[in-house]
Amino acid sequence: MSxxxxxxxxxxxxxxxxxxxxxxxVLKRLYIAYFPMILQLVINNNGNADDAKDIYQEAIxxxxxxxxxxxxxxxxxxxxYIYSICRRLWxxxxxxxxxxxxxxxxxxxxxxxxxETEKNNERDxxxxxxxxxxxxxxxxxxxxxxxxxxxNRSMQEICENFGYTNADNAKTQKYKCxxxxxxxxxxxx
Amino acid sequence: MSENNQLTETIERYLNGEMTKAERAQFEELRAxxxxxxxxxAEHKHFTNLIKQYGERLELEQRLDAIxxxxxxxxxxxxxxxHPSWVVRMWRNHHSKISVAAxxxxxxxxxxxxxxxxxxxxxxxxxxxxxxxxxxxxxxxSLQTAVKNLPLRTAMNNPGxxxxxxxxxxxxxxxxxxxxxxxxxxxxxVQAADGKSYRTKxxxxxxxxxxxxxxxxxxxFKPLAALPYTFKKAETDLGxxxxxxxxxxxxxxxxxxxxxxxxxxxxxxxxxxxxxxxxYGHSGGPLLDSKGNIIGIVNGKQTRVEGAAFAVxxxxxxxxxxxxxxxxxxxxxxxxxxxxLAGLGRPQQIKKIENYVFMVRVYNQ
Numbered sequence: 001m002s003x004x005x006x007x008x009x010x011x012x013x014x015x016x017x018x019x020x021x022x023x024x025x026v027l028k029r030l031y032i033a034y035f036p037m038i039l040q041l042v043i044n045n046n047g048n049a050d051d052a053k054d055i056y057q058e059a060i061x062x063x064x065x066x067x068x069x070x071x072x073x074x075x076x077x078x079x080x081y082i083y084s085i086c087r088r089l090w091x092x093x094x095x096x097x098x099x100x101x102x103x104x105x106x107x108x109x110x111x112x113x114x115x116e117t118e119k120n121n122e123r124d125x126x127x128x129x130x131x132x133x134x135x136x137x138x139x140x141x142x143x144x145x146x147x148x149x150x151x152n153r154s155m156q157e158i159c160e161n162f163g164y165t166n167a168d169n170a171k172t173q174k175y176k177c178x179x180x181x182x183x184x185x186x187x188x189x
Numbered sequence: 190m191s192e193n194n195q196l197t198e199t200i201e202r203y204l205n206g207e208m209t210k211a212e213r214a215q216f217e218e219l220r221a222x223x224x225x226x227x228x229x230x231a232e233h234k235h236f237t238n239l240i241k242q243y244g245e246r247l248e249l250e251q252r253l254d255a256i257x258x259x260x261x262x263x264x265x266x267x268x269x270x271x272h273p274s275w276v277v278r279m280w281r282n283h284h285s286k287i288s289v290a291a292x293x294x295x296x297x298x299x300x301x302x303x304x305x306x307x308x309x310x311x312x313x314x315x316x317x318x319x320x321x322x323x324x325x326x327x328x329x330x331s332l333q334t335a336v337k338n339l340p341l342r343t344a345m346n347n348p349g350x351x352x353x354x355x356x357x358x359x360x361x362x363x364x365x366x367x368x369x370x371x372x373x374x375x376x377x378x379v380q381a382a383d384g385k386s387y388r389t390k391x392x393x394x395x396x397x398x399x400x401x402x403x404x405x406x407x408x409x410f411k412p413l414a415a416l417p418y419t420f421k422k423a424e425t426d427l428g429x430x431x432x433x434x435x436x437x438x439x440x441x442x443x444x445x446x447x448x449x450x451x452x453x454x455x456x457x458x459x460x461x462x463x464x465x466x467x468x469y470g471h472s473g474g475p476l477l478d479s480k481g482n483i484i485g486i487v488n489g490k491q492t493r494v495e496g497a498a499f500a501v502x503x504x505x506x507x508x509x510x511x512x513x514x515x516x517x518x519x520x521x522x523x524x525x526x527x528x529x530l531a532g533l534g535r536p537q538q539i540k541k542i543e544n545y546v547f548m549v550r551v552y553n554q
Contacts (some may be wrong), residue, residue, distance in 0.1 A: 024252070027252065031256045032256065032260060035265075035368060036268075036269060038475075039266060039269055040269040043273050045268055049262045049263075049266055054261075057257070060253060061250070127243050128237060146244065149237055149241055150241060150244030150245075153246070168385075172194060173316070175194040175197055179193075
């Protein structure tokens with residue numbers, strides 16, 4: 001691939017294929033291509049650059065997950081879609097912070113995208129719970145769980161990392177940890 | 190507990206596809222039979238998926254953060270910010286300071302208004318305005334009355350056309366003043382320091398030396414005590430501290446200075462020149478030296494030079510007294526007083542002589 005192609009704004013289908021193929025460069029080009037648009041939206045509507053970053057990454061994750069799960073249908077330009085999601089998210093946050101003056105300065109055309117952000121919101125809550133539960137779990141459980149379930153390490157590797165004498169001990173430890181994690185996870189409201 | 194772990198392990202092996210065909214068939218049979226096991230499988234699957242997705246999300250976020258770090262957000266921000274006009278920017282950056290300043294200004298204005306009575310005295314101002322109109326009406330009325338009554342006005346109401354000063358040369362009512370004060374006079378009154386007014390008659394004038402002698406003819410006049418001062422015949426030396434008192438206004442006024450020349454205006458040898466700030470009403474007043482001797486009669490000043498005044502020398506006064514025709518004298522003039530001022534301070538001297546100094550009022554048509 002030439003450098004030229006690598007750095008420009010990716011076409012919409014390029015983005016979808018890139019996400020499906022876990023292409024790092026497409027994700028990067030996508031991110032860089034539309035961030036200024038969202039930055040403009042946020043900083044001119046009572047926000048700062050950090051707000052813009054949060055909002056934009058949330059939108060990218062929504063898009064990413066939709067593409068990954070396969071239920072993404074491109075009914076408009078990708079640009080409009082991202083802008084609409086960010087606009088929706090930012091309005092929500094402004095209202096939440098009581099900073100929404102009832103009128104927002106727009107820079108692009110947009111669609112209404114209520115349900116999609118709602119779905120994502122629920123997922124975020126689950127992930128937050130999981131993050132909190134893992135924090136509460138403490139070491140070495142946290143690392144064991146992460147290594148086994150997230151990083152797909154074998155019990156043998158984990159065993160060596162933690163200096164367990166045999167894999168059975170490690171397994172018992174792992175199940176105890178999982179048990180506690182479940183408890184911590186479901187205890188949260 | 191261990192049973193539980195065993196089940197979980199079995200479920201995991203089942204889900205990960207690590208079972209042999211026989212095991213798998215057996216487990217699926219168990220699942221179908223035992224609903225409890227079945228739920229556990231579903232739960233475990235869901236939960237481990239959640240952990241996995243959570244991990245993926247974390248990883249994605251890290252990737253996005255890494256990309257984000259490559260963007261120069263500050264430059265973009267500056268570029269994309271809609272810059273409002275400088276007034277709005279100033280307000281945004283300094284609105285707290287501006288608000289404080291404005292409230293102080295308003296407070297100060299209110300305080301000023303309050304303390305100057307603007308806020309509380311609206312009614313009074315209104316009243317004053319009415320009073321002003323009433324005053325205007327009244328003054329117009331009094332003007333009309335004055336115009337009607339004008340021919341009826343008596344000369345006595347007139348404070349005098351000219352005013353000067355005079356002083357006693359004898360205890361029995363002879364007074365000397367300047368000729369220019371009383372010339373063209375119809376009537377001449379003198380007013381003592383206690384405010385009493387007496388009618389006088391001009392019995393002798395010497396225009397060349399600017400001297401006039403008056404006699405108090407008023408029956409209410411009681412002779413004065415002996416004169417506290419004497420008249421110095423000899424010429425006084427330059428540099429002598431001198432003073433005079435007179436009536437340039439309704440109260441007695443002191444003028445003092447030094448004898449600065451033995452001749453007067455344009456070398457007039459009949460006069461002294463003195464450095465004293467004198468006013469026109471001082472004319473005819475006595476000029477005394479520091480010991481309380483009368484050395485002259487104040488008679489003029491140089492208009493273009495500050496503090497240059499003139500006084501007629503005493504020798505000419507004495508000569509004039511001698512020259513008065515005897516038939517115009519009703520009483521003898523005894524000028525030989527006794528000087529009791531010599532050792533006194535200036536305030537005491539003035540107190541002693543102020544009863545012998547008169548305001549001369551001159552009336553003419």
